[in-house]
Amino acid sequence: MAAAAVDRTARAPAGFTVIGLIFGPPGSGKGTQAARVEKEFGMSHLSTGEILRSEVAHGSAVGKEAARIMAAGDLVPDDLIDRIVESRLSRIDPTSNVLLDGFPRTTEQAKALDAMLAPRQVDFVVSLDVPEAALIDRLLHRAAVEGRADDTRDAIMERMHEYHHRTASVLDHYREQGVPVLEVDGVGDVDVVFDRVRQAIKKLAASKPRARGI
Numbered sequence: 001m002a003a004a005a006v007d008r009t010a011r012a013p014a015g016f017t018v019i020g021l022i023f024g025p026p027g028s029g030k031g032t033q034a035a036r037v038e039k040e041f042g043m044s045h046l047s048t049g050e051i052l053r054s055e056v057a058h059g060s061a062v063g064k065e066a067a068r069i070m071a072a073g074d075l076v077p078d079d080l081i082d083r084i085v086e087s088r089l090s091r092i093d094p095t096s097n098v099l100l101d102g103f104p105r106t107t108e109q110a111k112a113l114d115a116m117l118a119p120r121q122v123d124f125v126v127s128l129d130v131p132e133a134a135l136i137d138r139l140l141h142r143a144a145v146e147g148r149a150d151d152t153r154d155a156i157m158e159r160m161h162e163y164h165h166r167t168a169s170v171l172d173h174y175r176e177q178g179v180p181v182l183e184v185d186g187v188g189d190v191d192v193v194f195d196r197v198r199q200a201i202k203k204l205a206a207s208k209p210r211a212r213g214i
C-alpha cells in the first residue's frame with residue numbers, strides 16, 4: 001500500500017525566509033545577544049527559556065511541570081519543549097526570519113526541529129564561547145540582581161553539567177549537516193560581543209545565498 005503523501009507546503013515553518021539559532025552554555029548571553037540580533041536583522045525571536053518562565057509565572061499546566069525541573073537546573077522533557085516550539089512556530093508569519101534562542105538543547109530536539117522544518121534546514125548557528133568561570137560569575141551576579149529560581153549555585157552547576165553532557169553535541173549535529181556554525185567569542189562588553197555577532201552574520205549573508213534574506 002502506498003504511504004500517504006505528506007503535504008510539506010502546509011507546514012508553516014518551512015516557509016520562513018531565514019532560520020537562525022543562537023547557541024551556547026548557560027549564561028553565555030544567548031538571550032542578551034538574541035534581543036539585539038532580533039532588532040538589527042528584523043528576526044522573530046523565540047526563546048524557550050522565556051516561554052517556560054512565562055508559563056511558570058502564569059501557573060499553567062506546562063509551567064507547573066517545568067518549574068521544579070528548571071529550578072533544579074535540569075532540562076525539561078524533549079517532547080514538552082518540542083510541542084511548545086512547533087506550536088509557536090506555526091503562529092509566526094511564514095515570511096519572517098526566525099531566531100531560535102535556547103532550542104534545540106539536545107540532539108533529540110535538533111532532530112525534532114529538522115522534522116518541523118523539512119525539507120528546509122536551519123540556515124546558521126551562532127555559537128557563543130565563554131569560559132566556565134566567567135559563566136558562573138555572570139549567573140551568580142544575575143542571582144543577586146534578579147533572583148531567578150535557577151541561578152542558585154547548585155542549579156548553576158547542574159545546568160553546566162547538562163550542557164556538557166546533553167547540549168554541546170548539538171553543534172556536531174549541525175556541523176555534520178553542513179550548516180554554518182559561526183563561532184563567536186562571547187567575552188567582553190555586550191556591545192563588543194554583538195559587533196562580533198553582527199559581523200559574523202553579515203559575512204555569512206554575503207557568501208551564502210540561503211542566508212541573504214537577512
Ligand code: B4P
Binds near residue numbers: 031101102
Ligand atoms: P535560558 O533562558 O535559555 O537561560 P540561560 O541559558 O541561563 O541564559 P542565556 O545564555 O540566554 O544568558 P543571558 O543572555 O540571560 O534557559 C533557562 C532554563 O530553561 C534552562 O536551564 C532549562 O531548564 C530550561 N530550558 C530552556 N530551553 C530549553 C530546552 N530547549 N530544552 C529543555 N529545557 C530548556 O545572560 C546571562 C547573564 O549574563 C545575564 O545576567 C546577562 O546580563 C549577563 N551577560 C550577558 N552577556 C554578557 C557579557 N558580554 N558580559 C557580561 N555579562 C553578560
